[in-house]
Amino acid sequence: MAEHNLFLLLACLPFATSLILLTLSPNARGASTWLSGLSLVAGLAILAGFLPGIREGDVLRASLEWVPSLGMNLAFRLDGFAWLFTTLVLSIGVLVVIYARYYMSAKDSLPRFYALLMAFTGAMQGILISGNVLGMVVFWELTSFMSFLLIGFWHQGAAARDGARTALIITALGGLCLLTAMLMLGHVAGSHDLGVILRSGDAIRAHPWYGAILALFLLGAFTKSAQFPFHFWLPGAMAAPTPVSAFLHSATMVKAGVFLLVRFSPALGGTEAWFFTVTGIGMVTLILGAAVALYRHDLKGLLAYSTISHLGLITALAGIGGPVAILAAIFHICNHAVFKASLFMAAGIIDHETGTRDMRRLSGLFKPMPITATLAIVAAAAMAGVPLLNGFLSKEMFLAEAVYWHNGTWLDNALPYLAIVGSTLSVAYSLRFIATVFFGPQATNLPKTPHEPPAWMRRPVELLVFICLVVGILPALTLGAIVNIAARSVVGPDLAYYKIAIWHGVNAPLMLSLIALAVGTLIYALSAKAIATGPEGPFLLHRIRGQRIYDWLLFRLTWRLPRLALGLVSTESLQPQLRLLVLTALAVAVASLWGGLSFAPELRLHAFNPAFALLWTVGAACAIGAAWQAKYHRFAALVLLGGAGVVTCLTFAWFSSPDLAVTQLLVEVVTTALLLLGLRWLPKRRSEIPEDKLLPAKIRRSRDLVIAVVGGLGIASIAFAVMSRPVVSNVGDWFLGNAYYEGGGTNVVNVILVDFRAFDTFGEIAVLAIVGLTVYALLRRFRPAPESIEAPDQQTMADSPSVDDYLFVPSVIMVWMFPILIMLSGYFFFRGHDLPGGGFAAGVTLAIGFLIQYIASNVRWVEARITVLPIRWMGFGLLGAVTTGMGAWVFGYPFLTAHARYVNIPLVGQVPAATALLFDIGVFATVVGAVVLMLVAIAHQSLRASRRREQEELAARKEAA
Amino acid sequence: MSPLDSIPLFLAIPVAFFVFLGATLTLIGALGFARLNSFYDRLHAPTLATSWGTASVMIASSLMFSFIDGRAIIHEFVIGACIILTTPVTLMMLGRAALMRDRAERSDALPEEMHIRPRPQDPPAQT
Amino acid sequence: MSRLFPHPVLAVSLIFMWLMLTRFSLGYLILGTVLSLVAGWAYSALHSARPRIRRWSTIPRLGVTLFLDIIRSNIATTRLLLTEGRNGRQSAFIQIPLTVTNANALAVLSIIVTATPGTAWVEYQTDTGILIVHIFDGAEAEHYHEVISNIYEPMLMEIFE
Amino acid sequence: MSGMILTIALGYAQIALALAGCLVGTRILRGPRAQDRVLALDSLYVSVMLLFLVTGMQLGTAFFFEAAMVISIMGFVSSVALAKFLFRGEVIE
Amino acid sequence: MISEHLIIAPILIPFVVGALMLLYDDRQRGAKFWLSLASTAAQLLIAVELVVRAKIGGDIGDAEGMSFYLLGDWPAPFGIVLVLDRLAAMMLVLTALLAIPSLVYARAGWGRQGPHYYSLFQFLLVGLNGAFLTGDLFNLFVFFEILLAASYGLLLHGSGQLRVRAGLHYIAINLAASLLFLIGVSLIYGTTGTLNMAHLANLVASMPGEDRPLLHAAIAILAVAFLVKAGSWPLNFWLPTAYMAAAAPVGAMFAIMTKVGVYAILRLSMLVFGETGGASAGFGSGILIMLGMFTVLFGLLGILASQGLGRMAAHSVLISSGTVLGITGFALAGGGQAMLSGALYYMIGSVLATGALFLLIEPMNREDGGIAAMLALTADAYGIDDADMEEEPDVGLAIPATMAVLGGCFALCVLMLAGLPPLPGFVGKIAMIQPLIAQTALPAGLAWGFVALLILSGLATLIGMARIGIQTFWANDVPLPRVLALEIAPVIAILLILGTISFKAEVMLRYTGGTAHALHDTAAYAYGVFATPRAADRPADEEAQQ
Amino acid sequence: MEIILSAAIGILSASGIWLLLRPRSFQVIIGLCLLSYAVNLFIFSMGRLTPGAPPIMPKGGFVDPTLYADPVPQALVLTAIVISFATTALFLVVMIASRGLTGTDHVDGKERSQ
């Protein structure tokens, strides 16, 4: 149990540290260093505690339930391989922390840097110790994200931003592929537990999805490990602070990909597809990386390509997949981490102390910084594979695998040759590094005068180089055992102990090594001048730059193409959108009805009435006329609309709906007034727009005409199909039967509105109120077009009579109508429950009463005499309706339960008293408020315009005076 | 059996007459409205409908429903009253709007002397 | 009382209208009265000046004259409309200087003119007091000039001024 | 007998009124001036109102009355608004 | 007794508060804000209580945890019935969770940009909550109109050319869609004689064959109206412009507006065309899947092609809508409950994240000067003679470490929307993909295509957002913006909620799983609606017990 | 009669749709009005046509539902009328606001050629 908790602690420790670091002040340099370092050391201590068990081949497990139903848990699993790798990560982490303390300048917020670093460490460690593949993906993505932030730590530079973004996109793309692969693996294996998946290799390889899984999986691994053709993000990432490069881009994160390859080789490996892709890509990357590295002028660039090349080597080993190859891969992971981290740190020191990393400028640094130089030379020698250093050992093993391992394919046969090319080039670039930087004449024009760095900045390098040496000389004593354990935990307990030795006798690999050293030296010696003055890449190849292709592709795929595509499939204009809407509705309706629309066998038709038909010829003509005139003769269109409206009213009345006829008429009146009020602000259109006569406009119009006709035909035929069908049994019958007995009213429509379905009405008044408010709010910010501010032409004509003169007689009658309309409003209100009418009709009637007064004189005159507070009316109306509805609660009934009874009043007799009436008062008040608010809000714009004109005139007159 | 059959003949004849009269007047008015050439002439046509046209239909309706309901039904006359009240407003305002527009355009629809607004000092002209 | 019923004539007509619309009952009467009160207040808010009717007795006379005139001009106009194109009708504008200036009186006059087919109120100018009426049958111009300025106008002045 | 007389009269009235509506409808369409259209719309309202009353009598129901009344009292409001727009260029100032 | 009426509280509380605030002077914004906040908080509490009730079953009309409320005490299918089931309860909570941060954010400045903001906001909640609760088709129309009307008002809030132009399109399209809605609903009534959804579900299996095409047409037309609201391609071109133009807190609320359309489609299609739909079962599933896919694709392209964050946020709304639409199609085609459960979970997360993103846009793009600059930008030169333009001091304090906080919040939103761990976007996508790839009954091409789109949309989001984020936070030399705590606290709150949703994913998925199950169980829904007793019919002793 | 009404609905819809697809905001608003007439009539027609029998009940006694017009579509139309009135008003105001701010009455706030 203690072990379990310690294990969880190990997993959480870096994250917790990161959070604490975030709270530190940016100046807490010392504290943050100590905190980070100690946290990592604590992690190492825990790992050390686990060592005895690991030695025994135990697998430590711990798990936190997260989403068990998806098979997604934070399950942790520590075996030899994970232990070794985690230890490596944490150890280098400690050194990087120390190094960064001196490397980062005072301007950088060290706590924030460490916080990111710690979070990254936690994520990296998470990948290594995940026991659940989905959990692994979680950490995997997290490393991509944290590395993005770390690369962009110095985001003032464009290179850092671009590098960070490229790294993020490439690795996240890989991560998503990996996620899919893991989900598929989980489906195939029946579990997302890593152990289960690793044991289901046979099932996986036999599954039809194997190819897809492999492809997606490898995409994940290759992008992370910067394998060709995704290698280019790694050099770009060198814009990061050097500690980040040393940690993420050499020792840890980039190794996550190869970790994955090694880890999953039992499950996915062992097939030709695996071998060809993994080893093939690995070899290409090995050679290509090494070749480019030789030509890079930037110190970190050289190291970055060298890293790519070494990652290729490890990948190739994983592709071979045999027990020894796996062991060699693991071993090389460790070795490369050690020497490459030290090299990066050394490069950082050089950069830090000289101010440049350009190898064409650096020269003869041995003299001013002998210790650093010595350390770097040893580390570079390890990178080149010089005997007695750790790099030599694992490279020997690789060469041995290349020579001795066989599966009979052409690639297998080519392996030794490819390996030797890679090794040779790696010797050459290591040599170039040493020779140009430390030897030759001492550079004079460096930005800073070079000298040794602070001692503690060098300590991590010293330690790492020391390890290079110790491991190189005493491999079996140092790493031999643990590498064996690690390999066994990957390939299985059957693996025989492999003794790593310096001396295997004179054999092919040794000969190859020596050849590589010799040829490499020769190549460098011959081409040193050409390289120093040439482009940053081998012959012809330097023109093909991964980054540039990537940029080109990214630009095309994620910017140009989407914009082009959107331009083609979308529009910002309204007309095409409405056309699409109409067409879609037509399409779905036609699709649903195609071949299925049937008319009743016996059409249910009513006798033809000529009067009705005659009036509809007027109505139809008006509708068509309105459509025809709406562009150039708005006023006419408005009148025509009124004509169509009145015939619609007639239809409602004809077919037994007096309520509808009344309401439609009232609304018609208000709508006409509103539209007229709006007409004032529209541009005058006296002459034809010339474009309207051109062919495209005609085509547009004909097309729309076809759509309109088809749409009209469609809706007409649906209407006819339903109207001529026999009546289906419907809820209306129940309403008819129960309106009087249950709803206490004889006008069923009104009883539905205020009782049976009062909730609809409740919502409807809310809509009215909202629209009123919106209109009001919008118009307070109304700004008329400049040419509309002027008074209309009619008012500016020389001989135009004043409005008071015009309205002198009419206004008298219009004022008389006010009390009449109030009476009428009351009439509609009180009889609504039994006969046509109701709160809505009453409200609109009263609002029309107000409207007439506004028309009869002017805003100022009316408002000096009557004050309507429409928003208050709305507020009271809404509250009245809702409280009436809630009143039912008091009696234990649901909202809006109506209560009707007859009250006997002396002399008067039976008087109906229904709560529905109260509800209707709410409706009435809201309707009055909303309609008046809208009318008045629009009407006030004319007043504002005229007030503005008056002010301007006044100002002009004052100026003149 | 339509409700119309229950109306006694002595009532049916006046009802029918008034209905006929009202409808015919309205139709004649509409006919004139469609045929007349000048706006100011057309201004007269609808008044046939709004004066006796409406009135006679009102009377007919009132007679008939008073019989059906067995009590005096006179609410039709509210309609009549309102028509009488409101028609002038429309016609006055339209007529003057038309006059102003015709004056502004110096339209042929107006006789020459109507093109200028009478001024306070002008002696009233007579036609 | 005048606060409660600012316009008694109006109130009574409104109640009458209410009772025409509804059926007569005490309940409706009360309701109608209350409503007419509200309506009266609303009207007086707009029109604080109380229009006063000075001579009630002229009203029936006016009514009868108008009724006959309406019938007469209905017949005349119908005839003209039916024979349109063959009767050589010429329409005309007439200008009638009015002495009545009371707005209510003018409103009633406008109702009279409008209700009488064959005459159309076209323009009334407050500054000149000139009323322009369009006459459907120009031959009757003299007659209508006469009727308006010598019959209706004096009656209206009797009633309102 | 009375039923027949009334049926004929009302049937005739219906058609006559509808025809009247058609005739004024032509003016709504033809104009020629805006004032003609407004006047025509006003007349259409009146025709429809009378048609309501006549149809109500034909069917023996009083339920057409409200609609007719609304036209008689409020039909003029649209016409007035339209007329004022013609005269002033705006409806409420 | 109170608990019985709790179902309707999410509609009535904002209604009452919204109406009440109309009686206040417009300048009493402080009071209005606190009233609104109290109302919204109460809605949240009640919604949570309703979720609990939906989980364990209510005391009235218990049908698998559903509760019913007969408005006006009229029995179904005649009266209108409110139905509280797991889905509705969940949507209520989601609405309230989004509303509170948006409201608080508006307090920092937007609430002052025009009159009656808070009332409109409350009415928007009325519409949303009502749409989620109602069990009646026409009532659904009414609530749609409420929420649309309020959204028109809120979209136009602050005025200005951009907003008004976008508003014109938004309104025109939605008006046209509303007409389609009416045609659809009335056609349903014309062919089946009912408006009650449960009744409709009961009737559809036994419909005569000759009426079935008409019903299909009705629902298809209705669906077009819903699809417009849901932002489905090709009916969604208005959406990015409108959402982008809206004021930040309004944009945040809009994140859930599309989901109302999705909700309606999900609800209605499962009820009518689910397994019990007889000959109509599965109607339209194929087209729904295709539309979902096209919508995701469109959103994906849009995110990549966008230059501004607002437009990107709007397109991510589309992606989330399209995803849920597509999964609805799969579920309708018989894809099972698991993926629907995942989609619902994903929807919760994506709604909240897009909401947070909308709230971030404005502080991120604010060059300097805080609210004052914003006011200056939107104020029109003409007609500021009104009371709503008076200068008020900024409310609240500016936050320290602005860039870090903003950047952190933005990054988390991106992680969520791109479907990267550890936020719910990741969990949700896994919860959808797992059943999609495991499902063999579905056409493999569609399922895999959908999976690919899900993954690619995440990548596109990442690419697009990273581009913008880098530009804003890394490549910008402008002085540090002044951001108020009141503006950033809501974002942080939403992110915390997102974290919790992710952390408690198992609980959430169990809930959404139950929801998906209930959605498939049409019979329980219909039974519950009809079995609900009227208050008047309840025996006296039972009433005494309550 | 059913044929006349169907044709009327069709013509109103066609005119409305045509206007809806026009570029000027006033055309669109007139189109929306015509469409809402059409839709209101459509809803109304879904209850089938019943001339001369409004759903107004006698006070008491047995009611034969088949004799009366279906009240439900009427109630729906009433609500629809109110709502479409409100939204038309809103659209109108947005239309004039847009005209004021953009200087044009084109629905896109700019002329096509621009």
Ligand code: NA
């Ligand atoms: Na006359």
Ligand code: NA
């Ligand atoms: Na019926």
